[in-house]
Amino acid sequence: MVQPFPDDFKPVLETDFQIFLFENHFKTVFPEIFCLFASVLLLIYGVLYARIHQANADTLRRKMKIFPPIMVNHVSLLVILAFLLTLILMFNNPIMHATIFYNTLVCDDLIFFCKILIICSALLSVCISLDYVRKQALNAFEYIILLLLATCSMLFLISSADMISMYLAIELQSLCFYVLAAFKRNSEFSTEAGLKYFVLGAFSSGVLLFGCSLIYGFTGITNFSELTKIFSCTGENQHFTGALIGMIFVAVGFLFKITAVPFHTWAPDVYEGSPTSVTAFFAITPKIAILGLFVRLFESSFYDLNTEAAFSLQLGTTQGVSTTFNKLLSMEFTSTLPWQKIFLFCSIASMIVGALGAMNQKKIKRLLAYSSIGHVGYFLIGLCCGTVEGIQALLINLIIYLVMTINIFAIILSPVRRDFVHSVQRIKYISDLSVLFKTNPILAITLAVNFFSMAGLPPLAGFWGKYYLLFSAFSCELYLVAIVGGLATVLSCVYYIRLVHISYFEKIQNRLIFERVPKINGWILAITFFFILFLFVSPGATRRSTSITRSLLQRIEIRDHITDRHA
């Protein structure tokens, strides 16, 4: 389908390089290209439209009080449309498996799946924040365009097959995020959030880049699939200590971005400070992208990176490869690999810190930040299993987490009327929930079910996610992390049911009234609520949806090893 790129690529400067390659390459990434074009067009549209009206209104302004138009509403609607179209294009993409642009981008089933998730989450988070954006006077249409661009960059991030493209995509994404975090300029918190995010994000990007350069320095390779080959065929006396350190740096850089525990300190501040609609976006979408990338990076590229060099060269290349293959697919292996150790540590620490940190919070967004830290810990369990079950559990959990988080943010973003303070028209403190059961019982039930689900109580969706994770952890003998995961569930239950208790049992402390929930939020709440409640009717549905990963991971491996054997 797509011309395979020659393996022994030499930087020869020929003028008559293959022209025909562009025909298929652009088809493969057509949804992303559409997304980018949409963002640029909307930007131009917004700028021109606003300017024209401003120029017209300029002379008349004094007399007639004509203000420049507030673009954000209809630009948001257009962005939602763009997301939908991207989704349609994605589903109808003729080319599903390809390596394009000279080994810089890759498409396969796993990537396809993650892309769909990313677009869905971005779409939903824009939908639930429509009302917020309108009422909160976030009067700049650039906000929504930056969101679109960030989503695009995540699409590229997940399909990147090269260190450089990965780094560029993640830079694009984080740059959008810095601006989004600081978007509410009249708020001190937002500015602080933006600055903190910027400084720490830049630092983590630096660490990431350093890691990439170390890996390049010690292997001479930036391509993921090439890295797989070089690490899986190393000899006994071949120690990639430098590459190991590079790998650690890459991991640290990414763990910063998904707020895993030793690198999580920025998360509560940033989540709290940035506008709530942006927080909803932060809480879900980047995690999907980066975890998807983690799967590709660590389950295939760095999988065999081992200082002890488990596979000797004397056994021959093919045998070593088949051992790797068996190891990935079979359940049993005893020694943990170096990358597994990192993720095991981070996972355990995140679960514990997420559970303990959330207990004493007063503001709902900080609490959700800690809860998302805890969830990242659970995701990392799936990652550090290193088996197909683990990846599957990770993806299932991502779907469930997406649904639950959208649900909770749809509630937080629904409007509230306060008696005394007029500036904060949303739920801000946890004690604000105390009116919920008395004024809006349906919303209260939704919230309670969602929190029980997040806590992982059985018949609800959250339990099944955790069940699959613990199962995969057990299946590859990671008992410690499974047990800690179980206990952390109990710990996190304490603060989740504290929220339920506040919304159900406590006397009303704040005088505020829930207004009518916006229609689109209502629909999203209803759908997600039913998903959470009735997943147990057929928990395999999510599992089936991720079953593509099973076939696909095998295919990745087989493909790699076949090329390996030929080379």
Place this chain on the structure above:
Amino acid sequence: MSILVSIIFIPIIGALILFFVPNWKTQLIKNIALNVSCLNFLMSLLLWIYFDHSTAKFQFSQTIYSESLSFTIAIDGISLFFIILTTFLVPVCILVGWKTISNYVKEYCIAFLILETLMIAVFCMLDLLLFYVFFESVLIPMFIIIGVWGSRERKIRAAYQFFIYTLFGSIIMLLGILIIYLQTGTTDYQILYTTEFSEKRQIIIWATFFASFAVKVPMIPVHIWLPEAHVEAPTAGSVILAGILLKLGTYGFLRFSIPLFPYASMYFTPLLYTMSIIAIIYTSFTTIRQVDLKKIIAYSSVAHMNIVIIGLFSMNSIGIEGSIMLMLSHGIVSPALFLCVGVLYDRYKTRLCRYYGGCVHTMPIFCILFCLFTMANIALPLTANFVGELLVFQGVFCNNTLVAFLSATSMICSGGYSLLAYGRVAYGSCKPYYIRSFSDLSRREFFMFIPFVVVTLWLGVTPQCFLDAMHCSVANILNI
């Protein structure tokens, strides 16, 4: 559509209907809920009528296949009576709240109907994982019931304790289930029943199951939640807690721990005996110094449930049948006592003994009933508890005389604290300083008590018709 499936789904359908009834039509809501739960009770009696006593096979089985999940629901002689007990108690719970529950009536009824479905599902689920799922999901409505309709401020603490204790145990059990699943690749009970586990593995899995069931029973170090939850829950909540939820733990031991891990059960029997005897003696003495009527009943429940444990692990059919009988009779008598306390509380809004006295003069009908149930709690012959306790002690005596002797002290102690409590409430002089107006049972309350009286005496006088149904199943469990 078998009877069993319809029994599971009737309460849910009722709850769905209630969901669409407007909030302010409280009378209609209560009527619907009561009728639905009574219908369910009648349906569950059909189970007993059609039940085949002569076989240990699982009956009324309905296998549900879907791509990801296939499981069987069925009952045998053990779970039959627990299902009937559940459907028997839920209408009572709705009746109890008839007058006293004034706010959130709809939610109250829906919560109890959903709870009923979940509890029935626990008892008839033949899949380990789904058993766990329903076992655990009972927590959610119970948490809400204690928290919303509980009487005092302390209820929140009680709800928390109940929730966290139980969840902690259950999570450990989940890990055990995962180990089983990894070894066998299935969680179907009937397949696991024929599976052999290695001894070491049996011990580990047994211990994880124990963590969960022991909290529910409750065994001694983790029993703290029970008095709290009982005291703070509304009367109906206490009825369900004492009647059904405590039985979930012992049912789990009987259904899973003993038949699936016979070696580990033998291995841990001394530990269980020790813990149970400590619990029996300790809680019996604790009960004597309690002043809160609900706490007295709660602690006596702990003692009784630990006798049940001793009976279960006597590992002979007499002991196990006795345990089941004791569970059933405790599931009748203890809720009835809670109802009695509820009657007092509804009138005088206190549960402390010192405010009551001389009720026999002012509330004669109540005192007769209270006396009857107190006697049943002491295990007087011809009442329900007597049969169970007698069989348990007989079973243990075959196994270990010392244990039988020590656990039999509970009969004396229970006589002590029950009579003490009854005497404080019923006899002595009236205390008009505290309580001025008196009224005996209303008609609703009287008719609420009648079934309890009938069943208590029935269990005590002709236990054979209950024992007949469970012989085969118990023998089947022991035949491993």
Place this chain on the structure above:
Amino acid sequence: MIFLVVYIGAIAVLFLFVVMMLNIKLAEINEKKYRYLPIGGLLGILFLFEIFCIIDNDLIALIDSGVSIANSTQLVEANSSQLNSDLLTLDGGIAPIFYKNLLFTEWSELAENLTNIQSIGQCIYTYYSYFFICASFILLVAMIGAIVLTHHQSVYVQTQKELFQNTREFSKTIQKHKGRPVFT
């Protein structure tokens, strides 16, 4: 060399901008200056030490030494395809045939007719076109961000109207009022 100088200059100016914009109070810095120094310094030194240790051992040197030959030989056997090809040719790792025939690529001849800019352009627009586009989008986002965060889109902005100002007549602007002065 000239690129380097320009680049460093640009970075330096960037830092200046950042320092200007941050509005840091000097006193605050002095207060906390040495608080994190010991632990930070320790970690930094450890880290540097480690890095240097590795670099000495493992890094594939551009200029050959005895150590790196062994490394690269194994790498070749291990099917690493992306190693710098002329390096391999020179150190004789592949086969002695190359030595016998003296088959060297004369890179200088090949690259002679291209300037730096040209060669960068040829790379960027062909093999690395994706990176180029990506980078351009990063710049776009940076621009949007800078505008959004600093540009105050207020309705009551006083804008300059040059035409209006220039066509103003002096005689009409200053008038003599009688009575109370009026300020407009």
